[in-house]
Amino acid sequence: GIQVEQSPPDLILQEGANSTLRCNFSDSVNNLQWFHQNPWGQLINLFYIPSGTKQNGRLSATTVATERYSLLYISSSQTTDSGVYFCAADSGYSTLTFGKGTMLLVSP
Amino acid sequence: EAGVAQSPRYKIIEKRQSVAFWCNPISGHATLYWYQQILGQGPKLLIQFQNNGVVDDSQLPKDRFSAERLKGVDSTLKIQPAKLEDSAVYLCASSRKGYGYTFGSGTRLTVV
Numbered sequence: 001g002i003q004v005e006q007s008p009p010d011l012i013l014q015e016g017a018n019s020t021l022r023c024n025f026s027d028s029v030n031n032l033q034w035f036h037q038n039p040w041g042q043l044i045n046l047f048y049i050p051s052g053t054k055q056n057g058r059l060s061a062t063t064v065a066t067e068r069y070s071l072l073y074i075s076s077s078q079t080t081d082s083g084v085y086f087c088a089a090d091s092g093y094s095t096l097t098f099g100k101g102t103m104l105l106v107s108p
Numbered sequence: 109e110a111g112v113a114q115s116p117r118y119k120i121i122e123k124r125q126s127v128a129f130w131c132n133p134i135s136g137h138a139t140l141y142w143y144q145q146i147l148g149q150g151p152k153l154l155i156q157f158q159n160n161g162v163v164d165d166s167q168l169p170k171d172r173f174s175a176e177r178l179k180g181v182d183s184t185l186k187i188q189p190a191k192l193e194d195s196a197v198y199l200c201a202s203s204r205k206g207y208g209y210t211f212g213s214g215t216r217l218t219v220v
Contacts, residue, residue: 033208041197041214043151048208086150088209095141095164096209098150 002027002091006099013077013106021072021102023087030092032063034072037084037101046072046085077106110134112212114200120218126188129215132181133202139163140177141209142185143199151199157183190219 003026013019025032034046047054047061049070054061058077063070074081084103088096113132121127133140138159143151154173156164159180168175172191177183187194197214 031208035211041145041216043199043211043214045208045210088150095153095156098152100150 002089002097004087004089004097004099006087006102010103015106015108017077018075021085023070023099025068025089027091029089031090032070033088034061035086079106079108082106112200112202112210114212114215116215118216121190123192123219124189127190128184128186129198131183131200134210137202137204139203140183141201142175145197145199192219195219
């Protein structure tokens with residue numbers, strides 16, 4: 001099946017800083033999503049982005065399908081951005097495979 | 109639209125006991141998934157339903173886990189008997205083509 005690798009595994013930022021999270025995948029994708037898992041464990045869908053660029057407030061994402069990677073940008077980070085960010089992809093079998101996640105801590 | 113509903117939110121049981129989790133997907137979503145997330149790891153698929161038929165259950169430990177989706181709507185995941193290593197968050201998700209997955213809040217299971 002498809003392999004999904006995320007980097008970095010951990011990230012510590014001061015409030016107001018910007019960051020870029022990376023997701024590499026091993027096969028062409030029909031679906032790629034970025035999720036934020038909050039401290040209560042809920043997975044919040046940030047972007048459905050099998051290709052192209054999308055923006056939502058301080059967050060944006062870009063997927064370059066031909067080069068098999070996706071980037072999540074967080075600008076002007078806030079303490080509420082803390083948590084684990086997961087990238088997940090499927091290669092056409094309708095089953096998302098998750099990476100190991102990036103744990104982000106934003107300190108005041 | 110209403111999200112994916114799961115219950116209970118938390119459950120503590122002793123090993124060898126049985127437990128069941130319930131999921132109600134977003135209305136109109138034909139595909140439903142159960143994922144298991146062990147602490148510190150990403151979610152892993154247990155089973156996928158398309159309407160009330162099983163599409164993929166290759167990673168479901170069938171000697172102790174079972175799942176059903178009656179009438180193509182609600183779904184129940186059961187563990188019997190539970191082991192210590194089943195302690196995890198059990199996540200239900202539903203999807204429709206072109207819109208990605210939406211996850212429920214999950215059920216945190218602790219087996220003692």
